[in-house]
Amino acid sequence: MYRALYRKWRPQSFDEVCGQEHITTVLKNQVLSSTVSHAYLFCGTHGTGKTTCAKILAKAVNCENPIDGSPCGKCSSCVAIDNGTATDVLEIDAASNNGVDSIRAIRDEVVYPPSTLKKRVYIVDEVHMLTDSANNALLKTLEEPPEYVMFVLATTELQKIPSTIISRCQRFEFRRIDGEVIGNRVKHVCDEEGINIDEESVNLIARLSDGAMRDALSLLESCTAALGGDRIEYEATERQLGVANNEDVVSLLKYAAEGNVSEAMNVLDGLYRNSRDLATLVGQLNFLTRDLLVIQSLPGIGLNKLGSSFCFSKSMFEELNVLAKEITKEQLLYFFEVLSEAQSRLGYSAQNKKMIAEMAVIKLSTPRFVDGIEALQARVSALEAGVPVKAAKPAAPKVAESKKVEEKTADVKAAPQASKPFSNRAELLEALSRKGAGAVYAFASTANFVMKDGVLCIVPDSDIAEDKLSTPKAIELITECAGEVMRTAISVQIEKAPKTEVQTNMFFEELF
Ligand SMILES: [Zn+2]
Structure with missing residues (x-):
């Protein structure tokens, strides 16, 4: 049977979980010293390993021969939990319709000891979705659970969980995983699967996954599915993932900085027609803005020190260094404001993506019709530096010059x-x-x-x-x-x- 990559490569021991060592070490030691808590709360963004750790923990506390605090994966308990046949390990999705009923049922069940395993483990996903009455039911069982019961609650939104529940759990915060860690994992999976992938594609996938391992492996999967499997090259990856290439992103930003609305809109339109994802594009522009600010603030910084989420070539990096000198810091800060706003709008509006992106590009190119201090600073600094003008001109043109301009204007x-x-x-x-x-x-x-x-x-x-x-x-x-x-x-x-x-x-x- 075919299994999705992220399922197939789901870590089986605490040591295999990437980037959450501050949590896995503690859990491992608790299993080793038999000091596990009766209730855990795992919080953090999606795809960072909450459910994975919950499952490993459920196996570890029930394993007949745990190895260094992790489950052996071979004993009957481990195998039963892996196959989903163990009735004592229950996964409840609080967001689903019957989630609330399942929680209520727990209260009646907990009086009976587990049927085959040592501990009955309830893994409740998306626990912030529970209704008030379900929360109350859960709270009752959390207060005084029998020895043989353990809860692992997982959530992406800690602030929505009642404090009465939080205070009864041991809390662990899962971090977004470092891009390098994700990249290494992607490379490892490719090696094992016999997939030939280039370094740039790995970096791109790591960047787009934004700290979520599950997303990274899903992206890799969509590439292998579309590109025929054993060979993944950067250009095809870019196309498959709907990402605009660096040249286009840089030229769009450059035109916007020059105040050349029509060229900037042309680039945007071209990318849209080539079915590039506009939300990703706005994110790329924002990343680029960040990189330019770093280059400006730390002159002479090397490509390897940039810590950029882009994979720039050397010549591209040189171009960025030139660009960083042409754009003022105030302009970049203004760009950051506009792009961040567009990014959050794009996050919850699926329909008007093109319009939102267009409006952002127009705003970038013409700070003068936007209110707000960033826009004003961008305008003033652009004037001081003469940036929107390709050949810098004095703010007040001399008489002779303005005459020249008038002559040119005459035909218009x-x-x-x-x-x-x-x-x-x-x-x-x-x-x-x-x-x-x-x-x-x-x-x-x-x-x-x-x-x-x-x-x-x-x-x-x-x-x-x-x-x-x-x-x-x-x-x-x-x-x-x-x-x-x-x-x-x-x-x-x-x-x-x-x-x-x-x-x-x-x-x-x-x-x-
Ligand atoms: Zn085992």
Whole structure:
């Protein structure tokens, strides 16, 4: 019968459990010295070994010939528990429908000693899901359990467990497992299974599993299933796991830092069309932000010391070093804010993934329309460093230079001589946002507004903004809002988006 890798490679002794030595050593010693408690509470994120340790413990206390505190795996007790035929070891999933009934049944059962084993062990998973009445029932049995009964409660959410229960258990906190430990385990499993896997794939799997061994082995499994088994190479792994490659992630971040919304959106769109997972992508961008901050804070740090969860090539690392000099720390901190927020939104919204990712990319590229201190700091520091400008320009262009810009603008703006700034910009934007026109508002708020011969001309700052604002529906909406704000009918015209240099100039004008 086929067994999933994580089941097949589930550790059978305390020594095989990876990354939780602070727990397994204690349990081992308790078994050795026969000082096991009557109730344990295992808490920690999923996939970190709670159920695995509970099962090993259940076997160890019942084993006929325990070896160094761990079960032998060969005696009749061990075999019966492994096969699931031992009626004295009960696994209850508190999240399931009959979980509550099973808990109530415990109260009646505990008066009878175990039928074949030394101890009857109740393993209750997801114990935070119990109802109040089930908690009360459990509490009664936890208070004074007979010698031959042991409880192992497991939960991912300790804060939801009543303190009355917590105080009656010995508590162990399972940690997220270190990436290196996970990587070594993945390599070990591959060796044993005869799978040829490259180092980069191992690192990628370790990174994506985020400290959960079960996830790592499931990811490995999905690769072996899709890629035909015995040979796993990085590019295919990347594709299979829906991960964007480093080059794309770096270029997206770079475009965003330059304020080049349309190119950044292009990269995002390309990744989306190649069915890359956008939640993973936002996570990758956040990791990259972290790496750039580390490189900035510790100049001269080596690739091996970076402790990055990426697997960068040497040339890529050099590129990052250059990038770290071009982006300011405030900008990176702002990126971190935006990306973290998007990440948590993506966590609980399965539907609007693309929209959330797009909004994040637009926010990254245009800190000027986002409120908040991080955005403001990012804008100020970008100005000081001249970052969004490829060739750094002084904040206030000299007369000669601004003339040059005007000349360039001439072919874009139709009649510059009759234009003057639109003074009701803020009210108009507010009206748009009141109407719930999210996208129109977002793109309008980065555009320049001028009045020309009684016509409100809106100059978008990018091709993509131009597209979005030029739709009949958007123009109608803006016209309506402009009419409301000016208290008179006014016609609206969307201009062509200027080229980058003009855009930069507008960026400065707006700030000063
Ligand atoms: Zn045994």
